[in-house]
Amino acid sequence: xxxxxxxxxxxxxxxxxxxxxxxxxxxxxxxxxxxxxxxxxxxxxxxxxxxxxxxxxxxxxxxxxxxxxxxxxxxxxxxxxxxxxxxxxxxxxxxxxxxxxxxxxxxxxxxxxxxxxxxxxxxxxxxxxxxxxxxxxxxxxxxxxxxxxx
Amino acid sequence: xxxxxxxxxxxxxxxxxxxxxxxxxxxxxxxxxxxxxxxxxxxxxxxxxxxxxxxxxxxxxxxxxxxxxxxxxxxxxxxxxxxxxxxxxxxxxxxxxxxxxxxxxxxxxxxxxxxxxxxxxxxxxxxxxxxxxxxxxxxxxxxxxxxxxxxxxxxxxxxxxxxxxxxxxxxxxxxxxxxxxxxxxxxxxxxxxxxxxxxxxxxxxxxxxxxxxxxxxxxxxxxxxxxxxxxxxxxxxxxxxxxxxxxxxxxxxxxxxxxxxxxxxxxxxxxxxxxxxxxxxxxxxxxxxxxxxxxxxxxxxxxxxxxxxxxxxxxxxxxxxxxxxxxxxxxxxxxxxxxxxxxxxxxxxxxxxxxxxxxxxxxxxxxxxxxxxxxxxxxxxxxx
Amino acid sequence: xxxxxxxxxxxxxxxxxxxxxxxxxxxxxxxxxxxxxxxxxxxxxxxxxxxxxxxxxxxxxxxxxxxxxxxxxxxxxxxxxxxxxxxxxxxxxxxxxxxxxxxxxxxxxxxxxxxxxxxxxxxxxxxxxxxxxxxx
Numbered sequence: 001x002x003x004x005x006x007x008x009x010x011x012x013x014x015x016x017x018x019x020x021x022x023x024x025x026x027x028x029x030x031x032x033x034x035x036x037x038x039x040x041x042x043x044x045x046x047x048x049x050x051x052x053x054x055x056x057x058x059x060x061x062x063x064x065x066x067x068x069x070x071x072x073x074x075x076x077x078x079x080x081x082x083x084x085x086x087x088x089x090x091x092x093x094x095x096x097x098x099x100x101x102x103x104x105x106x107x108x109x110x111x112x113x114x115x116x117x118x119x120x121x122x123x124x125x126x127x128x129x130x131x132x133x134x135x136x137x138x139x140x141x142x143x144x145x146x147x148x149x150x
Numbered sequence: 151x152x153x154x155x156x157x158x159x160x161x162x163x164x165x166x167x168x169x170x171x172x173x174x175x176x177x178x179x180x181x182x183x184x185x186x187x188x189x190x191x192x193x194x195x196x197x198x199x200x201x202x203x204x205x206x207x208x209x210x211x212x213x214x215x216x217x218x219x220x221x222x223x224x225x226x227x228x229x230x231x232x233x234x235x236x237x238x239x240x241x242x243x244x245x246x247x248x249x250x251x252x253x254x255x256x257x258x259x260x261x262x263x264x265x266x267x268x269x270x271x272x273x274x275x276x277x278x279x280x281x282x283x284x285x286x287x288x289x290x291x292x293x294x295x296x297x298x299x300x301x302x303x304x305x306x307x308x309x310x311x312x313x314x315x316x317x318x319x320x321x322x323x324x325x326x327x328x329x330x331x332x333x334x335x336x337x338x339x340x341x342x343x344x345x346x347x348x349x350x351x352x353x354x355x356x357x358x359x360x361x362x363x364x365x366x367x368x369x370x371x372x373x374x375x376x377x378x379x380x381x382x383x384x385x386x387x388x389x390x391x392x393x394x395x396x397x398x399x400x401x402x403x404x405x406x407x408x409x410x411x412x413x414x415x416x417x418x419x420x421x422x423x424x425x426x427x428x429x430x431x432x433x434x435x436x437x438x439x440x441x442x443x444x445x446x447x448x449x450x451x452x453x454x455x456x457x458x459x460x461x462x463x464x465x466x467x468x469x470x471x472x473x474x475x476x477x478x479x480x481x482x483x484x485x486x487x488x489x490x491x492x493x494x495x496x497x498x499x500x501x502x503x504x505x506x507x508x509x510x511x512x513x514x515x516x517x518x519x520x521x522x523x524x525x526x527x528x529x530x531x532x533x534x
Numbered sequence: 535x536x537x538x539x540x541x542x543x544x545x546x547x548x549x550x551x552x553x554x555x556x557x558x559x560x561x562x563x564x565x566x567x568x569x570x571x572x573x574x575x576x577x578x579x580x581x582x583x584x585x586x587x588x589x590x591x592x593x594x595x596x597x598x599x600x601x602x603x604x605x606x607x608x609x610x611x612x613x614x615x616x617x618x619x620x621x622x623x624x625x626x627x628x629x630x631x632x633x634x635x636x637x638x639x640x641x642x643x644x645x646x647x648x649x650x651x652x653x654x655x656x657x658x659x660x661x662x663x664x665x666x667x668x669x670x
Contacts, residue, residue: 002551002554002555002558003554003558004169004170004548004549004550004551004554005548005549005553005554005557005558005655006169006546006547006548006549007546007547007549007656008544008545008546008547009544009545009546009547010542010543010544011208011542011543011544011545012540012541012542012543013540013541013543014538014539014540015278015537015538015539015540015541016536016537016538017278017279017536017537017538017539018535018536019279019535019536019537023279023280023535024535027279027535028535047396048395049277049279049280049393055391055392055396056391074298075294075295075297075298076294076297076347077290077293077294077296077297077346077347077348077349078346078347079285079286079289079290079293079345079346080343080344080345080346080347081289081345081346083270083285083286083287083289083290084268084270084271084273084274084285084287085274085285086271086274086275086276086278086281086282086283086285086541087278087282087283087539087541088541088542089271089540089541089542089543090542091285092285096285098284098286098290098293098294099294100294100298100394100395108393108395108396109394109395110395111281111284111286111291111294111394111395112283112284113284119347124297124298124301138535139279139283139537140279140280140283140284141283168548169548170548170550170551171548171550171551172548172549172550172551172552172553172583173548173550174550174583174584175550175551175552175583176550178583178584178591182591192589192590207545208543208544208545209545209547218584218586218589219583219584221589223586223587223588223589263548265546265548266545266546266547266548267543267545267546268543268544268545271541271543271544274541275541278537278539279535279537
């Protein structure tokens with residue numbers, strides 16, 4: 001086969017992304033370690049992340065409900081492979097624990113890191129609690145990870 | 151709605167890297183094969199649909215770059231980009247164009263060259279306020295849902311390993327398949343590297359470079375060009391809410407695929423899919439997903455998927471062979487993978503599946519799966 | 535609330551069969567190659583695997599003169615002059631840059647290719663075009 005040419009290019013992509021009012025309120029709350037969901041008056045679901053419309057009922061939502069920074073681990077994994085961190089484009093080193101967490105007061109789950117990375121010590125149904133960063137900027141990584149409390 | 155049928159299919163050899171071909175050349179290889187299979191020329195094509203996830207290549211506007219590879223110059227051409235369902239949704243879009251009476255012959259081509267971009271980057275560019283904090287990828291998302299599914303249904307790692315082995319043994323009879331592992335054993339799967347508990351390397355699909363095309367024709371043209379067209383009897387597409395956390399017990403419930411399947415079965419008059427379908431090509435990016443899809447597709451009762459694979463029901467010599475091609479577990483150029491499902495199902499109906507032909511296949515199911523829980527379904531048959 | 539972020543995206547571009555022949559000829563011989571279509575006669579540049587005019591794939595490589603006419607141009611302050619150039623013998627135009635362009639440019643002016651001294655099978659092996667004379 002004749003020579004084939006490939007060209008490698010490193011590109012930097014920049015964004016400017018607007019949260020919308022619901023996510024703004026939620027993000028501002030994180031600075032104060034406050035988690036709020038928005039709930040639908042028809043189906044009653046309390047949504048995280050908050051958003052303007054209920055996708056099931058297709059109506060506008062404006063009712064806020066407090067959510068605890070504690071909840072139940074409903075799914076988990078331990079990543080054994082470095083994965084790309086979408087905030088930077090850098091790889092996150094493995095192993096690290098990750099879970100779907102049903103926070104008390106919410107009806108949808110939150111995907112976040114777990115402090116525990118030993119698969120033998122993780123189980124569905126465990127109670128977990130947020131570990132907050134001291135410096136908070138109003139973003140999901142104001143929560144460092146969740147730790148198992150029992 | 152007018153009748154429409156698939157009259158030709160074509161695909162490239164799929165591999166980790168196809169540096170020997172540019173994106174348009176890769177697309178052309180599949181399209182040329184599909185036209186030859188259909189026995190038509192490029193002038194017979196009225197419109198073109200391209201399926202691709204351009205973020206995976208890191209290059210914008212694939213319909214611009216690869217359109218001429220797909221004979222689209224001067225013709226109506228559009229792109230579908232819906233994650234894993236891109237290919238099946240592209241086929242359904244092409245079907246709509248013919249069934250509506252707008253066009254007589256539509257060429258649908260899906261492609262992906264993962265080697266040219268960075269798939270994880272494409273996957274990570276989600277909602278920056280919510281999802282992007284967690285480095286998860288398709289692998290991590292699946293692993294989370296699988297942890298629930300295993301508890302909900304009592305599925306075991308051994309049962310998932312049987313799915314992984316079935317796929318690669320079937321792929322050994324498919325010359326186009328990417329992974330060629332004819333001698334793979336369940337023990338090898340169970341001993342393969344842990345990627346994300348409980349998902350191991352051989353439970354996952356590969357990343358492939360490849361393209362696949364189909365030709366969809368209106369009834370008069372289908373009868374003119376093809377002795378045994380694969381008639382499109384029913385299609386369905388279902389989308390879902392935007393975040394993984396919105397979907398309760400995703401693999402266990404899989405409401406979208408259940409709904410899509412119910413819809414196409416009803417339209418095609420199918421009451422017992424296990425008995426009435428002769429072959430299925432389903433979109434299973436991970437071994438465990440195939441088990442969950444058995445339940446969602448009604449091949450068995452909920453909780454019986456493990457038994458189905460253990461009893462060999464979905465093997466090549468079983469009651470309902472699932473993925474004779476080797477499936478997504480053996481070949482996954484994402485934008486093409488849904489088209490491959492449809493093309494493989496059509497080839498079975500047309501009797502052109504070669505060494506992985508299911509003898510006498512009259513009714514076939516093809517499905518697509520995308521992002522968290524998008525689903526497509528299509529029923530093909532020997533009669534309209 | 536506005537969030538601004540940056541991410542690195544690496545990617546590889548495979549030039550493929552026709553694109554590789556173009557880039558290798560550029561690098562090794564300082565030649566600009568195109569493709570002539572047996573079906574419709576269209577001559578495209580760079581080389582192609584199928585004809586952009588009629589989609590047929592019976593194409594043969596042809597060497598093009600390193601000279602042609604200026605079809606159109608624009609100047610981007612600080613970045614130079616970009617131009618579409620119709621090479622002699624080719625249909626359509628090649629997008630590239632003008633080197634040392636005179637103050638007064640005009641459609642139809644003659645231009646000649648200038649090659650880079652060190653070449654690496656990249657479009658920049660063709661450094662650009664210089665204006666050599668007035669148009670016809």
